[in-house]
Amino acid sequence: MTLFMQNKTALTTHNDSISWLQLFVGAMLLVAATFGLSNPSHATTTDKLVADISEHEVALRYSFTGSDLILFGAIDHDDRSISHDAIYDVIINVKGPRLPAVVRKKDKIAGIWVNKDNVTFTDAPSFYIQASTRPLNEITTEDVLRANQIGFAYQNYHYEASDGITNIDGFVKGFIRNKEDAGLYQLVEDHMPLLSKTLFRADVHIPANVPVGDFVAEIFLFKDGQLIATEQSDLVVVKKGFSEVVYNFAHQHPAFYGLMAIMIALMSGWLAGVLVRD
């Protein structure tokens, strides 16, 4: 009887905590909706954007084959300004850490193809997924895209190059092609229809060769070609478990890593030699 009572007490407490949690979450949502996570400062309407990501941490494990993320959100239409004739568009960008990258161009020298000129892009996104309800140039103007760094070609490609290299545009295009081939720049254009006037979602695949670090998901809401709201969500890509241990060991203690690699080779070679002795 006592035991039963204790159980019941525990159960009640548990229920209580759930309801508190629900209340808390509800309050947070209310706060988010009321004050807005968006900044439609230059817009005339007060349509808002609420968005989130299915996972905020992507872990690369030793069997990592990539990870699928869902970006979802809702347009919180202002009842007074909602217009049924207006065209709403959403653009979602997921960008990886901005890392310096050297782009090299091959030229034919003495009959063989050799890396010759190179340009270093100092802060281009290492990873970039772009989803939009329509092709970018149908949504808005090039100026708006460039101002908000939306689109592969409209990033700020700060670069360092030696004198005599004039074809920077060619290097930018080469950079983008390489990234697309590696699956590190992905275009999901036309594949993200608005589920309704208010709901949208994009399915995003993070491939295995993704660089680690701080990612950001940016969501832009356009109404008749005008940017009326933006929203950001952070995402961290980390190496977890075995692969993280190996990678960090190799980079932080390279001498010990080298010795360990030698020991493993010597031991396994010796083991093989003993096992197959017949």
Added chain:
Amino acid sequence: MPFYLPIAEMSLNVFLLLIMGGGVGFLSGMFGVGGGFLMTPLLIFAGVPPAVAVATEANQITAASVSGALAHWRRGGVDIKMGMMLIVGGAIGSFIGAEVFAYLRTIGQVDLMIALAYVLFLGSIGSLMLIESINAWRKRNSGVVSRKKRNHNSWIHSLPFKMRFRKSRLYISALLPIGIGMSVGVLAAIMGVGGGFIMVPAMIYVLGMPTNVVVGTSLFQIIFVTSTVTFLHSVNTHTVDVVLAVLLLIGAVIGAQVGVRVGMKLKGEQLRILLALMVLGVCIRMAYGLLSEPDELFSITEVIH
């Protein structure tokens, strides 16, 4: 089943790696060669960055050489003193090679150097081997038995720092094995090979070592040189992928056992012709990559930090 390789920073199918290890192990067992000159290009063709392929293969060859050297050790086929001299040279050579490798990597030319080195060495050695083995095969078929006399050049005996190598029954300058070891060390560092294919002929024809200690001594040296190379590449460029090395090793150990048994059933000349053709095949594939216009002229290298 894709497997994430932490240093190569890519996923490769684990079965593909086991098959590659097994295939190259089979060939190395059959022909009695290390197999690095086949494995490194294969890894590159599979998409592994050339620098990682070279450094990782050095690590794998260490393991392959240990089991081989053990077997020769048991038969007394290792000349330790000669091996030590080769190792001294090998250490110097691998240090030079690793420095060159690290420097070329920073200026974006390491892939070119690896490809050029492969085309040059595989091309010349493959052709020599093919000609030699076809001639030997012809002569055997026509019943003519010819024995080449070892001719020792006089300059070899006039070199200083003479040393007695009892096991090899030689009294020669220590500079010779040091020099041979050095060139092999350079090759190990920049090509990811053990260098047996250079060292074994050099030991026979330049040093005049008896054949029963040649392979064991060369394997003994390769253990130390590839270990040094593994260490230097780990420190300089962080390009040794232990996980990849172990996966290749598993296949290689099994493949080598099968290869040894198959190899014993085939005739020597036929084996050498096959090997020569394979070496030339890899060489042509490498040369094609250098000579044909690439689909994509641009490439990206993340800056090493």
